Amino acid sequence: MRLLKLENDGSIRLTKDLVNNIPPYAILSHTWGDDEDEVTFQGITKGTGRSQRGYKKIEFCCKQAAQDNLDYSWVDTCCIDKSNSTELNEAINSMFRWYQYATRCYVYLSDVSKSVNLQVDELSRPVWKSGFRNSRWFTRGWTLQELIAPSSVEFFGSDNQRLGDKASLEVLLYDITGIPANALRNGPLPDFSIDERMTWSRGRETKRPEDKAYSLMGIFNVHMPLIYGEGEDKALIRLRKKIDSSLKSVLDKVPVVQGAAFDSHAEEHNPTCHPDTRVGLLRAISEWAKNTRAEAVFWLNGRAGTGKSTISRTLAASISKDGYLGASFFFKRGEGDRGGVSKFFTTLAAQLIKKKPALASHVKDVIDTDPDIFSKTLREQFEKLILEPLSKIPQDTGKSNTLVFVIDALDECESDRDVKLIIHLFSRANASQCPQLRIFITSRPELPIRLGFSDIKGTYQDLALHEMPQPVMRHDLSAYFKYELARIRDDYNQSVSTERQLPPKWPQQSEIQKLVEMAIPLFIFAATTCRFLADRNGGNPARKLHKVLVHRTTRQESKLDGTYLPVLNQMVAGCSIRERDEAIREFQNIVGSIAILASPLSTSALARMLNVAQDIIDARLDLLHSVLSIPSSSTSPVRLFHLSFRDFLLDPAKRQSLFWVDEKKTHKQLVTQCLRIMNENLQTDICKVQWPGTPQASIESRTINSNLPPELQYACQYWIFHAERAGDQVHDGGPVHDFLRQHFLHWTETLSLMGKATEILQNIKVLQSLSQAKTSIETLMFLTDAARFILANMSLISSWPLQTYCSALVFAPANSIIRTIFQLELPQWISLLPKVEAQWDTCLQTLEGHGGTVWSVAFSPDSRLVASGSVDRTVRLWSAETGVLQQTLEGHGGSVSSVAFSPDSRLVASGSVDRTVRLWSAETGALQQTLKGHGDWVSSVAFSPDSRLVASGSHDKTVRLWSAETGALQQTLKGHGDWVSSVAFSPDSRLVASGSHDKTVRLWSAETGALQQTLEGHGDWVSSVTFSPDSRLVASGSHDKTVRLWSAETGALQQTLEGHGGRVSSVAFSPDSRLVASGSHDRTVRLWSAETGALQQTLEGHGGTVSSVAFLPDSRLVASGSVDRTVRLWSAETGALQQTLEGHDSSVSSVAFSPDSRLVASGSHDRTVRLWSAETGALQQTLEGHGGTVSSVAFSPDSRLVASGSHDRTVRLWSAETGALQQTLEGHGGSVWSVMFSPDGLSLQTDAGAISLDGSQQHMTTSASAIGTG
Structure with missing residues (x-):
């Protein structure tokens, strides 16, 4: 890029071609005169241009720039060497950017003069505006980008007098060009549709026909070579292809479910309503769809066969024609991804991008920022891929802007929990930043759906078809x-x-x-x-x-x-008894299998699956075209026309019917056939990849499909699905046990090739449930070892299938059953095997993902989730069973120091350095409440056993009790002489215990806030306190490296537990009161006998301070959160490591289980509370909102709420189900170090006092009796 510089002597000099460090410059926009009048590159360099008429414009630009304190200018006529085709090509492709980066853009209108036209017309309007409106500048193609790209555009007449700028003339510019104000104000151009941007150039002309396309390249942010002579049409076609390829690059990244859309090939032959039917109903639905003030959701429900799907298809086709359809998804159980939600929102997003291409850039930004968005929680996918992009594109105020999602047969979604979550998320469209979204849902009135809609009363419209x-x-x-x-x-x-x-x-x-x-x-x-x-x-x-x-x-x-x-x-009809019996047997085998398949198969694949001749399959299906969709191609899948046919065949009440299908028997037959197919086909390197380092993502689908025929893929993915439903037990020496001993690694490799490796662990769990201890000893031992093998290598196996035989097998313990049985599978090219441990170590799984120290962990009372809080400001929820991240709860403004589950496992509470406690839904990760009031870090949070209260302890030296339901402050407990680091409710809800840096533990009345006992004896800060489940004992951990057990009634010291080599940061009782767990700066967790004080286990494995410990409600597992950013799950009986939950970006400061055992909440220095599945370890929600470290979390007794205390001086209440913030409780004078619910759940105890959660108002009670004197 060359620039013009006005010298002191008045001459204008052209700089060299600048690449880097380009100085601020002004840029000129104008209309070209005759070629001989314009100053060219050669004219300016040779000094011959001053005599040309165009020099006046250049001189004006340079002098005006000097007046605006700019030393440099750029003018297209003379700054580009147009004789150099390479330079010209590069310049035209860069033109939009050059105008965009200019400090000032001066528009020189040679046909408008302010001084000549000073008079006004009969309406007192300046006459120059008429000339301005009719200026040739508005008719030229290149001036379009010159108007839009710069942030500062000033208009001047031929007399060099200023006419105004883009802001002051905005209304007039819109009137002349039709370009919306948001575009003139430099709003993101991708927010405007491709067609709309194309209309901006309508009526504009260019000297060279190809420039009609080239002048638009910057408007669409595309680049392409210039081919002058190709003509306008070809240039525009190339431009459109470039634009479409940019859109396609985004769509190619978004995973979709094929066949789910209303106009897909799979739905092509399904009927729509006859023109004379459903007229009134369709009219009413269409009016709702177009009404911007209507409820966000319309639920059309009806019994099987009442025509719901036909109405959905008709509606979708109608509103698609009218331009209102945003996306559609037709659920269908038994058709792979059409029966699940893993690609539900991504499929809707992809269709929405095609409808609104302006969304593409916003979705691309999401993908670039978070490449893993497609595997994140449904809430995150819905918000980031749909709601947020929709909120960013401008709306046309001149017409209705509603967009309708048509969701058919929601009852055919396989997970009841997912159904409720989808309903909850869709209900937020009205209240969100996206009021134009409408969702039409059809389903049978099944209980999970009725419950889902009962939770969102007032936000939907409904109609029952069977009641018409x-x-x-x-x-x-x-x-x-x-x-x-x-x-x-x-x-x-x-x-x-x-x-x-x-x-x-x-x-x-x-x-x-x-x-x-x-x-x-x-x-x-x-x-x-x-x-x-x-x-x-x-x-x-x-x-x-x-x-x-x-x-x-x-x-x-x-x-x-x-x-x-x-x-x-x-x-x-007309068959003999023998012929009839044969026909019925074949019908039950063939059609019965079709009815219960987990995913449809073609007739050719079905023939191979059932080991039945193709002609027999065809013959039996010939008479069933009215109940089955049977394609003419033998490689296309056969489908039921309607799910009611399956209901009819499998109905136990029709057991005596000739056509009744024994569901369990058919599942059992399919298990046998699946095992046969796998035994016959599975082998090492089945796709002949050869190189062990080949990533799964790089293997072409045609390679996989050519080596894994449909029936083999089906068998590998679904044989355990059928085994579970057959209900048969697995026995040693049986066909399942024999298959596993021969082909477990081959099966693992194949599922990895199919992209289904994450399903292996859950399949193993199912097989374990089908194995009895008496008859399946060897099988259970095999499966236990297989689970350890998969847990230890999941990331490796899912990414590189052949590493199943290399790294995974090579580094398995010497005595591992998998290694022993499959030792012949060890690669021959590895000549020297590494030395490995004899047995699996105590670490079952390491959960990674936090970006900083993990300060706190907690199990949900229902044992499904683990929550971890971290310095990375997030709370992560993991599946306690598999270690899979379920949710990342984001919102805290500082480290999350404490996490806790409500007793009913519905909520996660997190306390943070941002001085707040946040309550999140453990199910959805939605923020329910932000509790503000603490004046310093919230170091600890806890729910009361009855889920009514959340208690939070803070660096502001107080304990606060909050209402878990409303977030209102109930009590502020004062008396400690230093930071309150931990709070706990007694299980009988009578007392609140608080530990402080003043080296004492204090017991308070939960009802009145009065100080009951001051427990003295520790030689350093008290970092953690907890009650035994029977409310008899209080345990306290201290920086003096000891754990002390006290009588809750008398305050007398019962035991001093010594052995840690560093500060004790956290203590917890097991729910059965047998054990006390303590976490320490010495990087260990220790388990002690609560009765004798004897050390039972030392759990080693963390790479940093163990900041938090918690027991699973059934006492089987212990969760620990650490500065090493992980949460680990250990066996309380053996000390063996079960899971490692990763996801927080900083230290986890607090963990808690929800009382219903489903969730674990963790609070962290990353300012978030995270809710994890206690069963699988998967992250469920990340509760964000705190402005500082979350130091404490707690669940309400009913598990519905989570309280979190934070260094941001607030306590926050969150819905454990949705993760939504319910309340932010403010008023603390410092960090909240501890939060806890009262046993009845009606108040919240923090280290500053009690907070009522009765719904009246947020208030803090500090009575005289609550003010300590010690």
Whole structure:
């Protein structure tokens, strides 16, 4: 880039080509005159340009820049050497950026003069504005980017007088150009659709036709070579391809579920509503969809077969045509990802990007910032991929901006918890920053869905199809039958001889009325009957109609008989007993398998799966086209038309029916066939990859699919699915045990190749549940070792499939069962094997992910989750079973020092250095409350056993009690002479204990706040306090390296536990009161007998100070959080390490289990509370909001709330279910070091006092009796 410089003598000099350190400059925008009038690069360098007319513009630009204290300027006529094609190409591709980076842009309008047109018109408007409006500058192609790109644009007339700038002339500029104000104000251009940006250039001209496209490159942020001579059309086509490829690059990264959209090939042949049916209903739904003030969610529910999916398809097609459809997702159980939610929001996001390309750049920013977003929690995916991008694109105020998501058959989603979460998340659309979003949901009125909607009362509109007035249903069904049967009659008559034709009046009106009565309220009856009558197999339509009417009934429970028996009976019509029995056996085997498959298979794959000849499969399906979707291609999957057919076949009440399918027996047969297929096909390096370092991501799908046929992939992924549902026990020496001993590593490799390695551990857990100790000793030992093998190598195996045989097997312990059995699989090219331990060590799993020291960990009372709090300001929730991160709870403004679960496992509380306590939903990670009031760090949080209160202890020397429900401050307990580091409620809810840096433990009345006891004896700071489950004892850990046990009633010292080599940072009782756990700066966890004080176990493995310990509610596991940024789960009985939970970005300061054992909450220096699954170790939620370290967390007794205390001087209450912040309790004068709920859950105790959570108001009570004197 060359610049012009005005010298002191008035001459203008051109600089050399600058690459780096470009100084501030002004830039000129103008319209070109005749070529001979403009000053070129050669003219300015040779000094011959001063005599040309265009020099006046250049001189104006340089002098105006000097007045604005700018030494340099840029003008396109003379700063580019256009004789150099390379330079010209680069300049045109850089032009938008050069205008964008200019300090000032001067627009020189040669056809407008302010001094000449000083007069005003009859409306007192300056006449120059008329000339301005008609200026040639607004008709040129290149000036479009020159108007939009710079932040400062000033307009000057030919007399060099200033006319105004882009801001002062904004209304006039919009009137002239039609460019929205937000674009003129330098709003992000990707926020405007491609089509809208294209319209901005409408009516503009360029000298060279190709420049019509080239002048738009900057507007769309694309680059392409210049090909002058290609013509305008080809240049525009190349431009559009470049734009589309940019959009495609984003879409290619977003995982989608194929076949889930309403207009997908999988849905192509499914029906829509007949034009004369559902008219009123569809009108009402369409009006709701377009109403910006309507409820965010519309729930259409109805029993099986009432036509919900048909309505969904019709609605989606209609609003797609009208431009309102944002995305659609049609759930279908048994069709792989269409039955789950792993790609639910990503699929919606991808469709939304196609609808609103302006979203692409925002989604790209999310992906670039967080490449793992697609594996994050549903809440994070919904917010970051959908809500936040939608909130950033401008809305057209001139029309309705609603966008509708059509979600069909939500009841076919496989996880009830996911269903409730989806409903909760969608309900937030009204209250969020995205009021234009509308969600239409259909489902059966199943209990989990009814419960989900009961939680969001007032935010949705609903309608029950089966409760619609019967006259409306009769009208719709009658119209449908008349139309379809007339079509069937006409099609039939055209294909047969005259004497075989049906009469013109077939069917009679009375027959139609009988069909209508049989159908009400099941539209699936009408659709199936018409498909049956249209099928040419089995006789003419009139004869078939007679068979249908034979099954006429008014009983609702028999409606499905009338729907499906006419279709099935034709299979055995006219058969001998032997032929009938054979037909039924084949039907139950083939169709029964189709009905219960976890994912559909093609007829060719099904034939190989069932070991049945292809022609037999085809023959048995030939008569079932009215109930099964059977593609003409043998490689396309066969599907049920409707789930009610599965219900009909498997209904236990129809056990005596000829066509009843024994579900367990069929599952058992499929297990046998899956094992056969795997035994016959699995082998080492099945895809012939050869090189062990080949990443799974680099192996082409065609390579995988050519070596892993569909039935083998199905068998590997779903054989345990069928085994679990077959209910058979696994025995030593049985087919399952034999398969595992021969092919466990081959099966592991294959699942890794398929991208399903994360499912292995859960499958092992299922097999363990199917194995009995008496008959499966060897199997259970194998599975236990296999689980350790997978836990230790999950990351490795999932990323590099062949490392299953290399690193994973090579570094397995010498006595590992897996290593022993599969030692022949050790690579021959490894000549010298490393020395390994004889046995697995005590560490089951290390959970990594925190970005800083882990200060606190806690198990949820339901044992499903582990929570960890860290210096990285986050709380992470992990599955206690698998160690998988479930949620990352973000919001704290400082380190999270303490985490705790509510007793009902619904909430996680986190305390932070940001002086707040935050309560998060353990299920969704949503912030429920932010409790503010502490004047310094919140060091400890705890829930009362009854979940009514959260207590928080703080560096401000106080304990505070808060209402877990409302976040209101109940009490402020004062009396300590230094920081309060820890608080705890007694299980009977009578007392609150607080430990302090003043070396004492104090016991307070939870009801009145009065000081009951001062326990003295420690020689240094008291860092942690807790009550025994029977409320008899208080344990305290201290920097004097000891743990002390005190009588809660008398305050007398009972035991002094010595042995730690460093400060004791945390103590906890096991729920059965047998053990006391202590974490220390010596990097160990120690387990002591609560009765005798004897040391039972020393748990080693952490790489830094152990800052927090907690027991699982069933006393089986101990969780520990450490400065090494991990949470570890240990066996309380053996001391063996079970899991390592990683995710916090800093130290974990506090952990707590929810009382229902589902979640673990952790508070951290990263200012967050994280909720983890106690079962799997997976992170459930990251509760963000605190402005400092979260020093303490606690769950309410009912597990619904989490309280967190923080160094930001606040206590926050969060929903343990959603992670939503419920309250921020402010008022503490310092850090909150400890929080705890009262046993009844109605108040919260912090180190500063008690806080009422009764919903009246947030208030802190500090009575005279609550003020200590010691």
